[in-house]
Amino acid sequence: MNKTDEQLNLWANGRLSEAERLAFEQQMAQDPALAREAKFAMALRQQLQDEPATPPGELGLARLQRAIRAGRQAPPNVQLRKNIWKPVAIAACLMVAIQTGLLLGPEPWRQNNAIDVRPASGEAATAGPRLQIVFEPTASTADIQASLRSVNGSIVAGPSALGIFQVQLPKDSAADEAAARLREFAFVDEVIAP
Amino acid sequence: MDTSVQETDEQLLDAMAAGDMDAMTAFYRRHETRVYRYLMAKLNDSFVAADLLNEVMLDVWRSATRFAGRAKVTTWMLGIANNKVLTYWRKQGRREFTELDDNLTDETPAADLEQAVAAVQDGDRLRAGMQGLSPPHREVLHLVFFEELDYADIANILQVPEGTVKSRVYHAKNLLKKQLARAMRSS
Incomplete structure (x- = not known):
């Protein structure tokens, strides 16, 4: 069965020699069950080939080039452990700063310049697009606030263990434009649009 | 250069x-x-x-x-x-799925292939069906049908014997067919 299955997959991928292909197709003509299996394999291949993928692209390349130039020689697992606390620390600073501002500040939301803070629960999720963003470890709270304000975005999740935040954009905003605007900030390490 | x-x-x-x-x-x-x-x-x-x-x-x-x-x-x-x-x-701290037994016989009834063929042509259904597979099964189908690799190459990548690849591909396809046929029946 496995031999036939392997041949079937090779046939679907167009990898059989001409003679093998003809022999296999003859076999299929006489065996409706095999023909159905072949139809399944062919359709599966086609769908997987057509499945869209959105890799990081030029952004990923720029990140790689920076890493190479920086001559990071430490194994990635060491870097991973070392970097875990940086985004956590940034997030903690951000939360403290926002809370302080809300408690001590002159009610900035009445002047239409408040940071867009959302409760963790009790409010329906906004339908706008979401971006993934990574800040440089040196980014300050003020930097992060400025970048979020530039796109009217809010941090709704993160940082992940790898330092990735999710930013919710307002409904009807263009994710690509917002991503491009965020990338202009020197302290933004990476932005991935959906 | x-x-x-x-x-x-x-x-x-x-x-x-x-x-x-x-x-x-x-x-x-x-x-x-x-x-x-x-x-x-x-x-x-x-x-x-x-x-x-x-x-x-x-x-x-x-x-x-x-x-x-x-x-x-x-x-x-x-x-x-x-x-x-x-x-x-x-x-x-996740398991690596090394305990996946590729030689286990699947005792459950075979999927309705007509239903599976109809479902596999629907991108959303296929995506859902693939998500329902274990990572090793999903991975091996990707390597066969997207990368179009030979079983020997796949064995080299995964560092497993070629026979393991053969049976894993076979089981992965059968599991996917069952997922897809089930999705068709419940729709």
Whole structure:
């Protein structure tokens, strides 16, 4: 069965020699069950080939080039452990700063310049697009606030263990434009649009 | 050095071994989508896939001098990606699915193939069906039907015997057919 299955997959991928292909197709003509299996394999291949993928692209390349130039020689697992606390620390600073501002500040939301803070629960999720963003470890709270304000975005999740935040954009905003605007900030390490 | 599209992967690796960043750029652009897709098939997490893609390419850069040419460059590179995922899972405390028994006989009734064929042509249903598979099953279907690799190459990437690949592909397809047929029945 496995031999036939392997041949079937090779046939679907167009990898059989001409003679093998003809022999296999003859076999299929006489065996409706095999023909159905072949139809399944062919359709599966086609769908997987057509499945869209959105890799990081030029952004990923720029990140790689920076890493190479920086001559990071430490194994990635060491870097991973070392970097875990940086985004956590940034997030903690951000939360403290926002809370302080809300408690001590002159009610900035009445002047239409408040940071867009959302409760963790009790409010329906906004339908706008979401971006993934990574800040440089040196980014300050003020930097992060400025970048979020530039796109009217809010941090709704993160940082992940790898330092990735999710930013919710307002409904009807263009994710690509917002991503491009965020990338202009020197302290933004990476932005991935959906 | 002119790193045009005509250069083979091996030539690009040679240039990278000599520190040529243009060659690395050409190599990245040529293989980024392939590595990313493979990582997504294994992880189903775009955040982690993007991070591990960067680590794989860094490893390719660092290891370019050590590429021995015993396997195809893509097989070697996907092998690095496979190891990166295993390391990531280990750090997360996840099982590595090494206990997956590829020789287990599937006792459940065979799927209705007509229903599975109809469902597999629907992108959403196929996506849902693939998500329902274990990572090793999802991965092996990706390597066969997207990468169009031989079983020997897949065995090389996954570091398992070729017979294991054969039975894993067979079981993965059967499980997927069942998922798809079930989805058709419940719709």
